[in-house]
Amino acid sequence: MTDLTPSEPVRLDFNRLTIGDMEDFEEMTGQPFQETMEGVAANASASVPVKILKAIVFLCKRLDDPDFKMTDARKVRVSELVIDMGGAEPDPTDAAS
Secondary structure, three states: OOOOOOOOOEEEEHHHOOHHHHHHHHHHHOOOHHHHHHHHHHHOOOOOOHHHHHHHHHHHHHHHOOOOOHHHHOOOOHHHEEEEOOOOOOOOOOOOO
């Protein structure tokens, strides 16, 4: 089992997911990936069904930790989630005036 420090942020970066990860998501949840992610983008984690949120956490965390299990995803606190929907990167030449 993977240890998670209670204050460790869990970055949910959807740009890193593969087509295989998306397929796994659909098999785990029975929901279409694209439509579900559009709902997540619109509502962040406020009204996302727990089953969906758990699958997203699992898929994103296993990218960095192949030993991460679904049971580990159940232990992640919502306050630890950092959701990255893949928006545009800030322009480094755009200085604040």
